[in-house]
Amino acid sequence: MPAGLAPGPRVGPSSGAAPVTMGADVIVVGAGAFGCNAAWHLRRRGLEVLVVEAVDRPATQATGAAAGFVAQFSSVHHSEWGEVEWGMQRYGIGFYADLAGRCGRDIGFCPCGIAYIYQSREGWERAQVAIEAARALETQLEALTAGRASEVVPEIRFERTAGTVFDPTAIRLRAGDAIAALAAEVALQGVRFEYGAAVEALLGAGEGRIRGVQTSRGDFVSSRVLLATGAWTRPLLARVGVQLAAEPVVVARYTTRPLAGIRRQMPMLMFSDSEHRFWIRAERGGLLIGGADPKPLPDDRRVDAALPPFVHQLPGDHAIRMRENVRKVEDILPALKEADIDEIKAGMPCYTDDRLFAASAVADVEGLYVLAACNEAGITHGPALGRHMAELITDGETELDGSRYDLARLSRG
Ligand SMILES: Cc1cc2nc3c(=O)[nH]c(=O)nc-3n(C[C@H](O)[C@H](O)[C@H](O)COP(=O)(O)OP(=O)(O)OC[C@H]3O[C@@H](n4cnc5c(N)ncnc54)[C@H](O)[C@@H]3O)c2cc1C
Structure with missing residues (x-):
């Protein structure tokens, strides 16, 4: 086990550590994108917040592996996301732009835009409905001409594509660095972080009223607990008899060494009608590459x-396969010929059948809340979901229609 990862976010028996009885208005479990965004918004609403995290620092798990694409994905990238998510995506873009401006750290922020590339005529024609739906939501999708493509994405051979649309509002960031910066900011604002404290039991859940958490470093008390524990949310909820129908799946991506001809401003690229749906962006002079099997x-x-x-x-096999698969589009992006693997990172996003999140109170356990089922989009939607949870936890009134993300829909047998 690498240094710093003990004791780990496993749900196991108590280690018998000396009890600690630190209290807070709310305990957030997990210091990934969801937990840190929730902590930021809870603190902004004046609550005393304690973040309890199993490992020794923030943003190490799915968040540390994320590719850092933040864009108005509704309808153009996922048909399941509509107007509600569109508003959340827009909030996320603004939130990270502000964070990049004020945090004084390099979080890899770049307002580079995103280009959706279609290789086949059928794919391009089929995409028109989704493109029009995205435009109806006011996503600024510009269909590139050859002339504009040579200005906007000179890295690609436009003549080898069937069509490309460009959204200039998308941003990229290094997700792990961005969320670590957010954690540092909330710590300065008075949010306490307890690292190396793996939650092993939810105190009071059996009696239907949360009292706090039992961790590998002792107990922490609060009448409100938010589980933002990524792939580990499902086993934690199972311990209190609550089902979460969200499947964790390994997603790996890789980065290359610096490559000739890749500009820092290169728009993020989505090969939208490829069977692999490759997603590629510039990273430290090279490329960051991922895609689907x-x-x-x-x-x-x-x-x-x-x-x-x-x-x-x-395992990193997924990324190793992508190195080979991505050769299928090197006629469009010639830099891919040299795009060998320098570093692989993997994480476990959790997927629901409806591709929507779990962001709600847990029925039958008063004071217990959940923010999970990220559907591989928790960086983009994290700020708005964090705001949603802060509203729900503080006064119960939320701007978003909470029923859309109710855990109950994922808990039916
Ligand atoms: C390869 C890859 C690419 C991606 N690309 C993008 C992208 O471009 N854009 C985008 O929006 N999203 C992307 N995602 C998805 C994004 O990474 C996730 O949606 C997001 O990181 C989820 O954050 P989280 O806080 O729920 O989970 P995590 O980051 O996994 O955080 C959960 C935290 O809970 C802690 N924890 C777990 N159990 C316990 C316990 N018992 N006690 C205490 N702490 C515990 C863990 O240690 C961890 O720190 C990508 C994901 C992957 C893997």
């Missing part, structure tokens, strides 16, 4: 949802 899901991407491993225990 055709179905069925290979075994190396499956994990035991009841006992999810740490990210450092995840």
Whole structure:
């Protein structure tokens, strides 16, 4: 086990550590994108917040592996996301732009825009409905001409594509660095972080009223607990008899060494009608590359949802396959010819059938809340979901229609 990862976010028996009885208005469990965004918004509403995190620092798990695409994905990238998510995506873009401006750290922020590339005429024609729907939401999708493509994305050979649309409002960031910066900011604002404290039990859940959490470093008390524990939310809820129908799946991506001809401002690229739906962006002079496997899901991407491993225990096979698969589009992006693997990172986003999040109170356990089921989009939607949870926890009134993300829909047998 790498230094700093003990004791780990496993749900296991108590280590018998000396009890601590630190209290807070609300305990947020997990210091990933969801937990830190929730902590920021809760603090802004004046609450005393304690973040309890199993490992020794923030943003190490799915958040540390994320590719950092933040864009108005509604309808153009995912048909399941509509107007509600569109507003959340817009909030996320603004939130991270502000964070980049004020945090004084390099979080890899770049307002580079995003280009959706279609390789086949059929794919391009089929996409028109989704493109029009996105435009109806006011996403600024510009269909590129050859002349504009040579200005906006000179890295690609436009003549090898069937069509490309460009959204200039999208941003990219290094998600792990951005969320670590957010954690540092909320710590300065008075949010307390208890690292190396793996939650093992939810105190009071059996009696229907949360009293706090039992961790590997003792107990922490609060009448409100928010679980923002990524892939580990499902086993934690299972312990109190609550089902969460969200499947953790291994997603790996890789970065290359610096490559000739890749500009820092290169828009993020989505190969939207490729069977692999490659997503590629500039990173430190090279590229960051990921994509999908055709179905069925290979075994190396499956994990035991009841006992999810740490990210450092995840295999990188998915990224190794992508290195080979991405050769299929090197006629469009010639830099891919040299795009060998320098570093692989993997995480476990959790997917729901409806591709929507779990962001609600837990019925039957007063004071227990959940923010999970990220559907591989928790960086983008994290700020708005964090705001939503802060509203729900402080006064119960939320701007978003909470029923859309109610855990109950994922808890039916
Ligand atoms: C390869 C890859 C690419 C991605 N690209 C993008 C992208 O471009 N854009 C985007 O929006 N999203 C992207 N995502 C998705 C994004 O990473 C996730 O949606 C987001 O990080 C989820 O954050 P989280 O806080 O829920 O989970 P995590 O980051 O996993 O955080 C959960 C935290 O809870 C802690 N924890 C767990 N159990 C316990 C316990 N018992 N006690 C205490 N602490 C505990 C863990 O240690 C961890 O720190 C990508 C994901 C991957 C893997």
